[in-house]
Amino acid sequence: MKIAFFVNDLASEYPNYATTFLAWQARQRGHDVLYVTPNDFLLNADDSLTVHARCVPGGKSKDHGAFFKLLRSKKCSQEMIDVKDIDVLMLRNDPANDAQDKPWAAEAGILWGRECVKRGVLVVNDPDSLSRGTNKLYFQSFPREVRADTIITRHDKDVKAFAKKHKNEIILKPLQGSGGSGVFKLSKDNKTNLNQMIESICRDGYVIAQEYVPAAKKGDIRLFIMNGHPLKVNGKYAALRREQAKDDIRSNIHAGGKAVATEVTDKELRVAEVIRPKLIADGMFLVGIDIVGDKILEVNVFSPGNLVTCSRMAGEDFSVPIIEALERKVAIMSDYAHDFDNAHLAII
Template structure:
């Protein structure tokens, strides 16, 4: 199998990133691994789709850390390949990372992912559905019963009325963005700064105002979903609890949050079951959902992180069932290529 991983850029990749772990697992099994960035695409004169990839030498590495060193070394060569020869393209970039400084790059994975599908490549997650998920408005398409009450607006009066409805306790965040960037918790202590918070976010677009869920005091639970189902090995779920850092409402690990092991209860499984049909309908192969109580606060369909941390805490390697699922899809596609489109193949 030839598998390509599309990322924002190589400088922002790290040894413990989920993409690294998945690429390492694929290479350990003898598959050819490529890395692609937004600068690498080439749509040629004959309408063939090429990419100037980083081709990781075949072989094995003792762990994903050693694999990452090889990836960044001179042994990993640049090569122009015809994407029609690639079996799988995994879109692992975060469009919001590029939207300000490199707007041309933000949706390049989606655009060229669609072109790859036309040329017979299986693209995960499905690029057509990802195009509808480039901002948090996609979140509003999930069943209302698992969403915290939310409004999206640029009107300060709307937000103030919403805050009053919720006794002054709300969360404000930008419609576009990720990683906890630009997130504010409004309460009675800082209500006098509400105008400044609204201005800071609305300067770049729409504002999401969301009711504050009391269970958020305990942090959120990041749960991975694979083929629309909670990812697990035996009775161990690919999940962790992310607690807020000191003096910071954000539970994102890189924003100061702390990761802890967590037991997945019937509450989280019920939430996962409610959103399962939507994930399947949209061809979302690998997703990270953030759960607080019986609500989901976010659905990360682009580059869900913490896969390595979940594996370490559970004493298993969750990259194995993910690559197992990819291999299975490739086998099915080889036998029944004409029977499934990319969106269905992504979650079969």
């Protein structure tokens, strides 16, 4: 199997990224591994589509850290590859990282992913559905039962009315963005700063105002979902609790949050079950959901992280079933030719 990983930029990748972990496992299993960025696509005059791919030489590495060093080394070659020769394109970029400095690249994965699908490549997650998930409005399409009370607006009076409804205990964040950037918590102690919070977010677009879920004080639970079901190996779930840093409402790891082991209970499994039908309908092969209490706060459909940490804490390698699932899908493509569209094949 030839598998290509689409990322924002090779320079911004890190050893412990989930993408590195997955690419390492694919190579360990004997597959050809390529890295592709928004800069690398070429649509030719004859309508063929090729990519300037960074190709990792075959073999094995003792761990994903050693694999990453190889990826960054001169041993990797730059080759022009016809996308028809690629079996799987895994979209692992974060559009929010390019939205400001390289807006042309923000939706490149979706654009070229669609073209790859036309040429017989399995693309996960499904690019057509990802086009609807480029901002947090996608979150609003899940059942209200598992969503915190939320509004999206650019009018300060709407936010103020919402804050009053929730006794000045709300979260404010931008419609587009990731990693906890631009997130504020309004409370009775800082309610006089509400205007500044709104203005700060409005400079870049719409404001999401969300009720504050008290259970968030203990952090959120990141749970991986694959093929519509919680990812599990030997009875252990790919999950962790992300605790907030002191005096910081954000539980994102690179925003200062701390990862700790957690038990996945019936409450979290119920939330996962409620959102499962939509994830399947949308061809969302691998996602990360952030749960607080009995609510989801985020659904990361692009590049969910913390897979390495989940594996370390559980003592199980969660990259294995993910690559195995891709192997199975490629086999199905071979057996059934064009009987399944990309969105259906992505979650079989």
